[in-house]
Amino acid sequence: MQALDNIRVLDLTRILTGPFCTMMLADFGADVIKIEPPAGDDTRRWGPPFINGESAYYLSVNRNKRSIILDFRQERDRQRFLKMVEQADVVVENYRPGTLAKWGFDYPHLKAINPRIILASISGFGATGPGASRPGYDVVAQAMSGLMAVTGDGSGPVKAGFSVGDIGAGMWAAFGIMTALWARERTGEGQWIDTSLYEALISWQTYLAGNYFATGELPKPLGSAHPNIAPYQAVRAQDGYLVIACGNDALWAKMVQECEIPFGDEPQFRTNPDRVEHRPELIDRLENEVFQHRPVAEWLERLARAGVPAAPIQSFEQVFQDPQVIHRAMDVVVDHPTAGPIHQLGIPLKMSATPGAVRTPPPLLNQHEGEILRQFGLSGPVPEDDAATHP
Template identity: 55%
Template sequence: MQALQGIRVLDLTRILSGPYCTMTLADMGAEVIKIEPPGGDDTRKWGPPFVHDESAYFLSVNRGKKSLVINLKEEKGKQLFLSMVENADVVVENFRPGTLARLGLSYEVLKAKNSQIILASISGYGQTGPYAQKPGYDVIAQGIGGLTSVTGEPGKPPVKAGFSIADIGTGMWAVIGIQCALLAREKCGEGQWVDTSLLDTMISWQTYLAGNYFASGENPMPQGGAHPNIVPYQLFESSDGYFNVAVGNDQLWKRFCRCINDEQLEQQYPSNKDRVENRTILVNYLQEILYKKTTKEWVDIFEAEGIPCGPVLNFDEIYSNEQVLAREQLVEIEHPTAGKIKTTGIPVKLTETPGKITSAPPTLGQHTKEVLTNLTNLNEEDIEKLLEEEVVKN
């Protein structure tokens, strides 16, 4: 038994935020039917790199799904989709607001077909507000949402996060919204519209930075690898690389000073307030000391005293790391054309209804005939006719 077993999702999403959402639903047991246009999800062509002509980007966020190709711009395609809505629980889309309505597939139309349907919409700025019709992209949301302004080194240009955190985070919020809507439906018997956006995600994640601003009226500034409220809680360079150390309270500070053989420093900056107020002098002093040993040497020393720390790993180190492997965060699956491929694991561990990677990302239209046979009243002749008319494709 899986947590979302028995839940059927019609997935109209493409690129990253939506596919990440629906992949997560599939990992938790939902039947996810990825409905693609005749040309397929754009990311099928995004590369290099490719794995036997399959885009590595597409493979990374589309496991566990069935692919069905429908031309929703054709009336027959639209009616076919609506017939599937009658037997579905969730529809997920990440078009620009208003696109579904222009296709004749607004929430009101879907609800008329199935009062229990849950529509989850992911967009750049949400379904309402003066920015609603603007195109939404991860890098833009990071900038408008404040992340870029606080990322990077002091005195240097702003920097975006190293991967698409606005897209992925919004996909996660959409999963949470869908789960809330499913729970509410159990109580009231009705579906609802879940509205998430990249900008709202970035704002919601500001947390203590927003709190600092509300309290002081001062704009947060980039701190490089440091924390604005705690010192030392940051990245340091060793003789052969980089590592992070998190001295989160004064007791840890005492231990830290013993580790670097400088107990006088403990007396000089006894409280976190003292350390924050003298951040530049203290950090520069610590960096001189910490540069004298390797990353492994410092990590071993600090861990022996219970001080949180860890190396900065490259991807080749991450995917050979014993903890990553023990948590099954690297998984191999068999793809119909690419052969064995590697994918990241499931981050949520459930004891009674665990997630499971059931299948590789589908080829374009791989399940068209299967889905139409099982989910509609169409017979084989009807399906062949739709294929000939290019309303669907396999």
């Protein structure tokens, strides 16, 4: 048994934020039906790299789903979708606000068809307000949310290494859907969920916003450093870099002893507020007077012995060779009908009674048309073998 067995999700999303949301639901058992336009999800054509013609980008966030083409320019397919809504639990979409209303799919219309339906909308800036109509891409949200103002070393704007706005909004939407499903158990009614990339990133400002609210001072980019803790960043050793997370004064004392830091007891370094105030001097002296004399591996061994959190800066290759990653099944392989065996990121949420699972590969375009139409009692000229259609 999986936690979301028998929850039926109509997935109108494409690109990343919506597919990530619906993949989370699918991983825990929801029946996610990926409804695509005739050309398919845009990311089917994003690349290289491709694996036997299948986009690696698309393959990364669409497992455990079934695919059908519905062309909403056609009245027949609009009516088919509305019939599917009658039997669904959730609709997820990430079109620009107002698009669903043009097709007659906005929440009031869906609720009239099925009062229990939950509609989750993900956009760049939210469905209301003066910025609602702005097109939303991850890099735009990163720029406007303040994230790029605090990322990098101050030499120029830098975005995060992957699409945290997209993924964050997708996770908020999934959380909203779960909350709405629980509320529906008590009220018997669905509701509309409205979230955005912009708000997701702003909500993650946490202590940086707290610092700003408390002082009025604008947060600055600090490279790998932390504005409230030191040393808590990457430091240069003899043959590379390691990260140290010295989160309190007790850890600092252990680090001073184990790493034989001769200046560790000087007044400007005794307490965390002192070290934060004198961070440039602290890091310069740590690197040049201490860490440059030994390789990364030796420092990691010493710090581990002292119980001080520290880590190497790993490449993707090193990540997926890490015994902990292997043990936690964060790299799984599933057979795809055209790409063959493909690697998928594992499920980070482990549940003792109703675990998630990577059950099926990302679908081919329109792969499940026949079975989906039959499932909803819809008719159409669909061959029994459900031959897949490619863009």
